[in-house]
Amino acid sequence: MLESLQECGLVAKVVRGLNINYHTALRWWEYYEGTEEVAYKKFEENSGPKSSFTTEYNEYIKELLDNDPQLYPDDIISSLTERFEDFTISKSQLNNHLRNIMLITVRKPMFEPEVRNSVGDLQTRFEWFMEWKDPDLEIVFSLMKPGFILI
Template sequence: MLENPQERGLAAKFARDLNIYYRTALRWWRYYEGTEEIACKKSEQNSGPKSSFTTEHNDLTERFEDFTISKSQFNNQLRNTMLITVKKPMFEPEVRNSVGNLQTRSEWFMEWKDFDLDFTKNCIFIDEPGFHINMRNNWDIKKWQFYYYTEDPEVDDDPADNKPIPKGTTTAHFSKFMNELLSVMDLDETFKGSYIVMDNASIRKSKPMLRKVESKGYKVMYLPPHSPELNPIEQFWAIVKGKMKRGRLTSEENLSNKIGDACNDVLIRDLYSFCSHSKCQIIKCYNKTPF
């Protein structure tokens, strides 16, 4: 672009076109006239960050040059020896803020707008997290009503007891948990009339369980699908998992105690903030605004 400035215009014009200083353009042209080479920065000094590789790194590279390992062996080494867990990224599904789901949230808002429900005053939030054995029990905070329960895979009075236990949480597991939770809540009359808030998973919709909850003086509210921002306990479990320390459990330790310690480290004001944040998201349901 600066080959013939005498024929195509002044160097100043090209300097403006290239958004560079006039003297810089002129210096480049004079350099090109004298050497017929493109002007460029010539420095023996590398301005980038210095390499952190040492001779030890090179020695290791040479020693393991032909080394091979399968994915399963590599994963086992990371998980069991080095206590490192590799996670796959979980991206938000497109359906979360789809037109249909925004409409579902709006309908949910219209259904509950006239109730006395308040996320920071009279709600009990329920959700079950998953913990890995390498991550480093029952508990409650009376004021804000966050609960965790380690479910027993054996379900009493279930005709399917002799069959293999399904993986994950089942309706029977959740019903047993609710029975024990209601027994605890019945001990405190201030819980009466509270709303039990949870997602709309099918395992939570057992009609006998719902009848029992309502007979005890409580109400059940299901959140719209794909709406974790409306459930403050999602944020709570995220904080708890972040507090879990990696390390092998000693003979005196167990996973439930570690989880309980992490739960108790969460401050009351943080719990209130979680509830307030979710409460502020409710208006987005009415406005059909994506989370």
């Protein structure tokens, strides 16, 4: 099929049908004529900067998490910088490495205050609710119906 595109104007028709830029198609065609290979985008699985983590760092992190699975990224970073002198990394880089390379998800725990679920607080909330649902409040709800306007 590619050899039949040498006819005048046929490249433009095919390119328009595929919604590709004309000059891009010409560049691909010239590449094909010169190398007899189809032009592919060179893809690297990890095209970003190379990771500064070594297997020693990874083993140390695994050991840390095996000993204390409730660690969060700040603890891991501080432990790594204590153990390895010249090691510096941001929290986002560490989370990215843990999630994508080591397949580990670490989150900072969020604790609720004990007062929130204490017996006294629950009782106070229950009493407030029982007062709120009192039948005398039906008047308030009837006033809140759409179309009722107080002037």
